[in-house]
Amino acid sequence: MNAKEILKSHILKTAQLNDEQFDYLFSHFKPLLFKKGQAIISEGDKVEHEYFVVSGCLKAFFINDEIKMYILQFAMPTWWTSDYGALYNHTRATISVDCISDAEVLCLSNDDREKLCREIHQVEHFFRWRTNRGYLASQKRLLSFMNNDTKARYEELLTLYPQLYNLVPKHLIAAYLGVSRETLSRLYNAQK
């Protein structure tokens, strides 16, 4: 499947769009290719776009005190990512996005999303549904943070996204779990 087909099947799961409508929608997306390690959004940038991942893996992260990195989201194919706070409030990026592997993405501007939502009711429906998913995932993660210890969260992550284990270096998994890489290393070496 190419990028257009992947986006189409992703959106049609939720919204009813005819071909003409989808083509119109799609015409607002810009395909982009990135190399492993490349930055897409850096702290302090103006943020005008959000990104739909076609292939590869991105990470959205926050860096505290110029030292510690916390990963908010690994963005896998069919996931969306951006610094949504900055995007919606027209502020500078506090969250950065870069590529864990080579990646193919579709890029949509905030203005175009809002325009499309106004023009096509079903597009607004799709984005409501999508944000909903994100909200529920975020709440679930918050609960998991409060409720579980690191080991349980590590196992939960691997159950949820088994691909991550091979794709993503361990220190990034630690940054997602919010523990030091040393602690994570000890954890899964102890449990043989």
Place this chain on the structure above:
Amino acid sequence: MNAKEILKSHILKTAQLNDEQFDYLFSHFKPLLFKKGQAIISEGDKVEHEYFVVSGCLKAFFINDEIKMYILQFAMPTWWTSDYGALYNHTRATISVDCISDAEVLCLSNDDREKLCREIHQVEHFFRWRTNRGYLASQKRLLSFMNNDTKARYEELLTLYPQLYNLVPKHLIAAYLGVSRETLSRLYNAQK
């Protein structure tokens, strides 16, 4: 302001509805009164509704191992709450909602929300925007959890919601911050 006016001014900030449309929308809401301590959603319940707070204060919480309570959200006037996971996925409640003080709420069923979103584009717009807010708040809280220690999170909470300090017992604030009541007590007694 009465319940209808409060909801109206809340929604009109985001969506453009004429009086007729708003009256139609409002006709799907059911006003309810609750007493301090009363449960609105209990673990295991079928969840069919979400709730808009007109006055008073609710909490949405999760209880782990029948012992520890974690508060996901304090719901103040003009906030919405429910067990959204259960509501959208038609599963039983894992999150409970009850009243910290006497409360007046407006109750909307999931079916009616979806129907209204289908019928009135601006209503869908409103709910997209609302979920968005929730998503951003939840992400921010997640980051704060990873990044800050308890004391910083406590101060952040009081800055964000100064009313809570008087309204809400301290052990509930501890349950929101995800620390023991003892630790919280020591924290703010030490800082004189």
Place this chain on the structure above:
DNA sequence: GGCCTTAGGTGATCTACATCACATTCTGCA
């Protein structure tokens, strides 16, 4: 008003995890 339940404070102790320090691979690339 008295009683019981709930809220809150405080000391002693325990523990998960951070931090620092250093050794050991692995990997990309000149």
Place this chain on the structure above:
DNA sequence: TGCAGAATGTGATGTAGATCACCTAAGGCC
């Protein structure tokens, strides 16, 4: 192919916060 930097493992030690135990104060309510 060899070398620098990144990723990972592992010990020693420090610390925030949990847990347990107990005490006091403050509400509801008969």
